[in-house]
Amino acid sequence: xxxxxxxxxxxxxxxxxxxxxxxxxxxxxxxxxxxxxxxxxxxxxxxxxxxxxxxxxxxxxxxxxxxxxxxxxxxxxxxxxxxxxxxxxxxxxxxxxxxxxxxxxxxxxxxxxxxxxxxxxxxxxxxxxxxxxxxxxxxxxxxxxxxxxxxxxxxxxxxxxxxxxxxxxxxxxxxxxxxxxxxxxxxxxxxxxxxxxxxxxxxxxxxxxxxxxxxxxxxxxxxxxxxxxxxxxxxxxxxxxxxxxxxxxxxxxxxxxxxxxxxxxxxxxxxxxxxxxxxxxxxxxxxxxxxxxxxxxxxxxxxxxxxxxxxxxxxxxxxxxxxxxxxxxxxxxxxxxxxxxxxxxxxxxxxxxxxxxxxxxxxxxxxx
Numbered sequence: 075x076x077x078x079x080x081x082x083x084x085x086x087x088x089x090x091x092x093x094x095x096x097x098x099x100x101x102x103x104x105x106x107x108x109x110x111x112x113x114x115x116x117x118x119x120x121x122x123x124x125x126x127x128x129x130x131x132x133x134x135x136x137x138x139x140x141x142x143x144x145x146x147x148x149x150x151x152x153x154x155x156x157x158x159x160x161x162x163x164x165x166x167x168x169x170x171x172x173x174x175x176x177x178x179x180x181x182x183x184x185x186x187x188x189x190x191x192x193x194x195x196x197x198x199x200x201x202x203x204x205x206x207x208x209x210x211x212x213x214x215x216x217x218x219x220x221x222x223x224x225x226x227x228x229x230x231x232x233x234x235x236x237x238x239x240x241x242x243x244x245x246x247x248x249x250x251x252x253x254x255x256x257x258x259x260x261x262x263x264x265x266x267x268x269x270x271x272x273x274x275x276x277x278x279x280x281x282x283x284x285x286x287x288x289x290x291x292x293x294x295x296x297x298x299x300x301x302x303x304x305x306x307x308x309x310x311x312x313x314x315x316x317x318x319x320x321x322x323x324x325x326x327x328x329x330x331x332x333x334x335x336x337x338x339x340x341x342x343x344x345x346x347x348x349x350x351x352x353x354x355x356x357x358x359x360x361x362x363x364x365x366x367x368x369x370x371x372x373x374x375x376x377x378x379x380x381x382x383x384x385x386x387x388x389x390x391x392x393x394x395x396x397x398x399x400x401x402x403x404x405x406x407x408x409x410x411x412x413x414x415x416x417x418x419x420x421x422x423x424x425x426x427x428x429x430x431x432x433x434x435x436x437x438x439x440x441x442x
Contacts, residue, residue, distance in 0.1 A: 076306050076329060077322055080239035083114065084122045086229035087244045089130040091312045092162070097134045103315055104166045110318035111206065112170040120201045122236060123163075124209045124229040128155035131162070156210070163208055173205045178212040184231035188385035191402070194235050230296035234303040237336050241300050242321070243293055244312025249328030250290065252277060267330045270298060297330040304336035341440045344400055350387040352380025352407055354433070361392050364399060369432035370439065372421060375414040382407045390434065401439035404430045 077083065087107070094100055114121055129148055132155025133140045143151060160176050167174050177196065183189045200207050211228050226243060233241040253261040267273045274294070293309055300307040310327035314320050321327055334342075356364075360374020370390065382388060383406050390399040403410070410433060413421050418431035 076240055076308070076331075077242075077318070078117075080119060080306075082120045082122070082236055082238040083240050083242060084124060084229055084233040084236065084238045085111075085242040085244065085318070086124040086225055087126070087312060088225070088246070089127040090246055091244060092125070092127040092159075093130045093134060097130075099131075099134075099162065101166070103313075104162065105169070106315040107317060108167050108170045108172060110316050111167070112172060114318065115172065115206075122197065122207050122209060122232060122238070124225055124232055125159065125163070126210065126225050127159050128152045128210060131155040131158040134158075159210070160208065167206070173203075174208050175200055175205045177207045177209045179209060179228065179232070180212050184228070184235055188383055190235045191385040191404075194237075197236050224292045226292040226296040227299070230299040230303075230307070233300055233305050233307075237303075237340070238305050239336070241296065241305055241307040242318070243296065243307065243309045244317050245293070245309055246311065246313055247309075248311045248326050249309045250274065250277070250293075263326070264328050265325070267297070267328065268333065270294070270301060270330070301330065301332045302334075302339060304332050304334050304339035306330065306332055337437065340437065344387065344402060344438065345440045345442075350389045350400060351382035352378065352386070352403075353389045353391050354378060354403075354410070355391045355393075355395075356398070358393055361398060364390070364436075364439070364441070367436060369436040370401070370434040371418055371431065372410070372413040372433050373415060373417050375410065375433065378407050378410050378414060380407060384409075388434070390439070397442050399434075399439050399441045401434035403434060404438075405433055 091103065092100060111121055111123075129140060129143075129152050132138075132151035132153070133143070135154060135158055136151060138147075138151060156176075156178075160174075163174050177193075179193065183193050197207055209228070209232055211225060229241055229243065232238070247255070248263055250264045250267070251261040252264065255261040264273070297307045307330040308321065308327050309330075310317060310321050332339075354370070354375050355377040356370065356374050357376055360370060363374065364370060380388075382403060384403060386403055388401060388403050389397050390401060392398045405413070409425060413424050416424060421431065422428050
């Protein structure tokens with residue numbers, strides 16, 4: 075039910091789902107996965123895939139043992155494996171008339187506000203072009219990812235910055251259990267978690283580190299990030315064919331249900347900013363438009379105060395010098411000084427490049 079109601083879905087797959095223990099590529103599995111993605115696309119659902127596997131495929135091509143690789147060698151192997159990974163996806167997905175693209179991210183791309191906004195726009199443009207982004211951390215320079223092998227956090231951050239409705243973590247277990255199911259026969263699968271602190275209290279997730287590429291602890295951390303972002307998350311067994319269809323049919327998995335809406339989570343974050351970087355003084359016409367739920371355009375801005383970058387928190391001040399709203403600026407203060415008072419269709423000519431027409435988008439704004 076949660077998947078059917080999701081407009082944007084992020085799906086994370088580990089390298090063990092793509093390459094088996096004998097270093098054989100699981101082509102039939104990937105084909106079944108592509109068929110699942112095709113069904114989601116038929117329902118006009120936007121899909122992002124976060125995939126590990128670059129190092130595993132690089133090792134396969136070079137006939138190296140992954141466990142014996144030093145860091146610098148791992149980065150070189152990852153560079154070789156990225157080509158193999160994308161070729162594998164391209165060859166398989168093209169059979170189902172699915173277009174794919176590649177996005178390589180580092181930690182700064184999701185943690186630093188300005189870069190995360192740029193990343194979000196790239197995702198949005200790819201959706202408009204009818205392409206499915208295949209995301210991986212940039213293993214050639216992201217040393218921490220290679221060392222710890224954790225794409226769970228990356229997937230949760232991607233879900234956060236793209237305002238996804240659901241994050242699917244495809245693992246090698248059915249979900250979160252009350253105990254380690256490999257040791258305790260009476261371990262029970264927890265089907266739904268609504269309160270992370272209360273519902274998993276007493277469960278030793280650190281003792282389940284052998285499960286999944288990043289362990290159960292990293293998956294719980296990913297659930298916390300999703301919960302704060304208003305995004306549901308599910309841990310499911312991805313080893314089976316058609317793993318997404320299996321979630322829908324059997325629901326033999328663990329759902330982490332967010333208690334807040336995406337918009338509420340985003341606006342709560344905006345309003346909680348301690349130190350906005352600047353101010354925009356607007357005219358009465360712009361204030362009326364914002365009151366009616368519109369975005370802030372350059373034509374309604376009278377003055378810029380302070381120095382700030384694109385993506386920074388700013389205050390929106392009315393004619394009476396009262397704070398009317400807060401938001402995230404789509405332009406730097408320098409850019410706004412050039413375009414204030416002008417209509418949206420004049421912005422490209424003034425700045426010399428194509429940009430958004432909204433100075434502060436309505437979804438990035440909270441009225442005080």
